[in-house]
Amino acid sequence: MPISSINGCIGCGECVKSCPTDVIRLNSKGKAEIKYPDDCQICHLCRLNCPVDAITITPEKSIPVIVSWG
Numbered sequence: 683m684p685i686s687s688i689n690g691c692i693g694c695g696e697c698v699k700s701c702p703t704d705v706i707r708l709n710s711k712g713k714a715e716i717k718y719p720d721d722c723q724i725c726h727l728c729r730l731n732c733p734v735d736a737i738t739i740t741p742e743k744s745i746p747v748i749v750s751w752g
Contacts, residue, residue: 724739
């Protein structure tokens with residue numbers, strides 16, 4: 683499982699909106715929850731768009747973030 687946890691979620695939904703593979707969903711309490719961890723492409727978009735740094739990606743699955751400047 684690439685994403686290890688979502689702690690401190692404020693329920694803004696930015697991670698849900700930014701995930702290209704629809705891995706994260708808001709649960710009945712309005713908090714982000716990892717529903718399909720095996721489908722995660724480790725793109726880091728959820729982590730980069732989280733305003734409170736609530737998402738942690740496991741070190742063994744983490745890859746360097748590559749930012750295109752063009």
